[in-house]
Amino acid sequence: MPATDLDQIVNLCKRRGFVFPSAEIYGGFRSTYDYGPLGATMLRNVREAWIRSMVQLRNDVVLIDAAILGPPAVYEASGHLANFTDPLVDCRNCKQRFRADQLPDSSQCPSCGAKGSFTEARAFNLMFKTFAGPVEGEGSEVFLRPETAQGMFVNFANVLQSTRKRPPFGIAQVGKSFRNEITPGNFVFRTREFEQMELEFFVPPADAPRWYEYWCAERFRWYVELGIPEAMLRLRPHDPDELSHYSAGTSDVEFAYPWGWGELEGIANRTDYDLSQHARHSGEKLDYFDQATNERYRPYVIEPAAGATRAMMAFLLAAYDEDEIGGEARTVLRLHPRLAPYKVAILPLSKKEPLGALAREVAAGLRTRYMVDEDDTQSIGRRYRRQDEIGTPLCVTVDFASLEDRAVTIRDRDSTEQVRVAIDDLPAELVGRLGF
Ligand code: ATP
Numbered sequence: 425m426p427a428t429d430l431d432q433i434v435n436l437c438k439r440r441g442f443v444f445p446s447a448e449i450y451g452g453f454r455s456t457y458d459y460g461p462l463g464a465t466m467l468r469n470v471r472e473a474w475i476r477s478m479v480q481l482r483n484d485v486v487l488i489d490a491a492i493l494g495p496p497a498v499y500e501a502s503g504h505l506a507n508f509t510d511p512l513v514d515c516r517n518c519k520q521r522f523r524a525d526q527l528p529d530s531s532q533c534p535s536c537g538a539k540g541s542f543t544e545a546r547a548f549n550l551m552f553k554t555f556a557g558p559v560e561g562e563g564s565e566v567f568l569r570p571e572t573a574q575g576m577f578v579n580f581a582n583v584l585q586s587t588r589k590r591p592p593f594g595i596a597q598v599g600k601s602f603r604n605e606i607t608p609g610n611f612v613f614r615t616r617e618f619e620q621m622e623l624e625f626f627v628p629p630a631d632a633p634r635w636y637e638y639w640c641a642e643r644f645r646w647y648v649e650l651g652i653p654e655a656m657l658r659l660r661p662h663d664p665d666e667l668s669h670y671s672a673g674t675s676d677v678e679f680a681y682p683w684g685w686g687e688l689e690g691i692a693n694r695t696d697y698d699l700s701q702h703a704r705h706s707g708e709k710l711d712y713f714d715q716a717t718n719e720r721y722r723p724y725v726i727e728p729a730a731g732a733t734r735a736m737m738a739f740l741l742a743a744y745d746e747d748e749i750g751g752e753a754r755t756v757l758r759l760h761p762r763l764a765p766y767k768v769a770i771l772p773l774s775k776k777e778p779l780g781a782l783a784r785e786v787a788a789g790l791r792t793r794y795m796v797d798e799d800d801t802q803s804i805g806r807r808y809r810r811q812d813e814i815g816t817p818l819c820v821t822v823d824f825a826s827l828e829d830r831a832v833t834i835r836d837r838d839s840t841e842q843v844r845v846a847i848d849d850l851p852a853e854l855v856g857r858l859g860f
Contacts, residue, residue: 426656427744430682433737434611436755440814442466442740442765443612455608455615462814463736465765465795467619470736471598473762474621477646478596485594485623486587490575492600493556493566501705502574502698504567509547510606517541523606550603552616568602573727576624577698580710591712591723592635594625598732610683612733619732626712626723629696632672635726636693640675643691643728647677647735651760652742656680657688670697672724679738688738689730696722739763743815749840757815758838761858764815767794768854771807773823775800783822786832786847790854812837818857820850 427433437443441460447453459467479485499505511524517538524530524545532539552568555561569575576595583595598621608614627635644659662674674692678685699722703710711722743759761767768790772783780800787796797816799807804821811819821833826847834853835842845853 425745426653427741428682430611430741432744433740436744436757436813437463437611437740455605456617457612457615462765466739466759466763467732467736469763469765470732470739471619471621473650474646474730474732475596475598478594478621478623484589484592485596485625486583486589487596487598488575488579488583489599490569490572490579490597492569492602493554494569494574496565496567497705498574498578498702499551499567499570501701502577503701504551504570504574505549508551508570509549511545512548512606513542513545515541516543521606526607548604548606550605552602552604570603571601571729572597572599572620572622573624573698573729576622577702577710577725578706580626580699580702581708584712590714592625592627592631594623596621596623598622610681612737613681613686615733618734621730621732621735623728624698625726625728627726628721629724632693632695632724632726636673636691639726639728640677640691643689643730644677647679647688647738649760650739650763651758652679652738656742658685660685668692670695677730679741681738681741688734689728691726691728694725694727696724698725699723754809754812756812756837759815759817761817762860764817765795766797766811766814766816767818767858769797769799769807769811769816769819771798771804771811771819771821772800773804773821778827779822779824782826786820786822786850789847790851793851794854794858808835808840818854 440462442463444458444460445452446456446458475487479487496505512521513524514521515533515536515538518533518536520535528534533541551570553565555564556566557564575597583589599619600617601620602617605614605616608616625635625639640659644657647657648654656679658678660676660678667674672693672695674690676687677689679688699710711720713720739759743757745756745758747754747756770783770787772779783798787798790796808819817837819835821835826832830847831844832847832850833842834845
């Protein structure tokens with residue numbers, strides 16, 4: 425059973441070092457989080473699984489890493505300065521602020537219960553503004569990017585010229601984005617600083633509907649392949665009145681969060697809106713000349729936009745399970761091996777030498793390939809439980825017999841089955857079990 429209560433994950437994340445509230449020793453910094461040793465490792469795995477699927481295993485997508493700070497001109501052109509707003513209302517009674525479109529009842533304050541106490545909704549721009557250079561003021565204003573996408577659009581011509589790619593092709597990017605959300609919450613589901621994984625896939629306009637369908641299916645499949653049960657996912661096409669003005673089609677991959685269905689990723693056919701806007705504002709020709717047909721055209725863009733931090737939370741929720749082993753309750757994260765922070769834990773049965781030395785030797789032999797944990801504290805049973813709780817797919821136990829027969833015991837997280845394997849055969853055995 426996946427987690428039914430968000431606190432199950434929040435507590436595990438804190439206890440085991442996945443995610444900590446930020447600046448906690450100073451009382452915390454609201455809705456901001458730090459990724460601890462396991463969380464940083466898992467987030468890296470989420471990123472790498474995305475890059476592997478979107479870039480490495482294809483020949484039509486390249487990766488970039490654009491700046492986080494950007495000049496107003498970019499966001500003037502993209503429309504973010506004018507339109508990247510949420511409707512904000514204040515409760516006149518308790519002074520709390522809310523996103524008008526997220527109120528369960530627009531006539532009653534969810535905080536103090538006052539009726540009819542809301543101000544008129546006003547547009548609140550979600551971009552963080554700061555100043556570059558020593559002089560604060562007009563002319564030195566810069567913005568923290570609210571999405572990674574603009575980095576791909578403003579580098580469209582650079583990538584075309586430097587890589588010789590031609591449509592259909594994509595530019596991918598993973599990195600932090602910042603939005604001054606009115607109501608962050610639900611742990612890392614909605615935060616003001618978060619990480620995105622976005623692809624802008626440029627196609628001939630006539631082919632856009634087909635590529636849109638392709639990316640919807642492809643992105644849904646990615647979550648399923650990495651272990652989220654299909655029953656916890658759905659693809660929801662936006663109603664016509666929900667669509668952004670430039671979109672010719674948008675679908676969300678939604679996940680069954682403990683509080684209900686919510687967005688995990690959005691896939692949109694953005695037409696030629698972004699390239700046209702930047703072409704107009706920059707004066708650059710952002711189009712493509714097809715030498716084969718002697719035609720010049722402005723590509724349409726299909727954009728699958730995912731959240732890395734939000735996806736990590738969904739993977740944790742889906743992987744969470746509680747079961748019983750030999751009459752004893754255990755918590756287990758059934759994470760896909762690619763996402764698990766550690767792939768293998770090496771557990772010497774005793775701290776005594778020369779067992780420790782043999783365990784270190786086995787661990788060192790596997791480290792060049794995998795993230796390996798070593799643990800020689802407490803009873804073996806408690807060490808298995810700890811590895812189960814952090815999602816380590818395989819434990820390797822080094823016991824006194826190992827000194828004689830140079831064999832070790834592999835224990836599987838999900839089945840708890842144990843098999844004896846020669847140390848020399850361990851690398852091949854692990855590849856077989858982990859799949860890489
Ligand atoms: P919402 O309507 O929920 O504010 P959105 O539709 O504006 O989200 P997009 O702009 O499509 O979101 O962003 C793409 C993805 O980035 C989202 O599906 C989500 O996974 C992630 N994301 C967006 N905003 C946040 C946030 N504040 N915190 C964490 N992840 C976010």
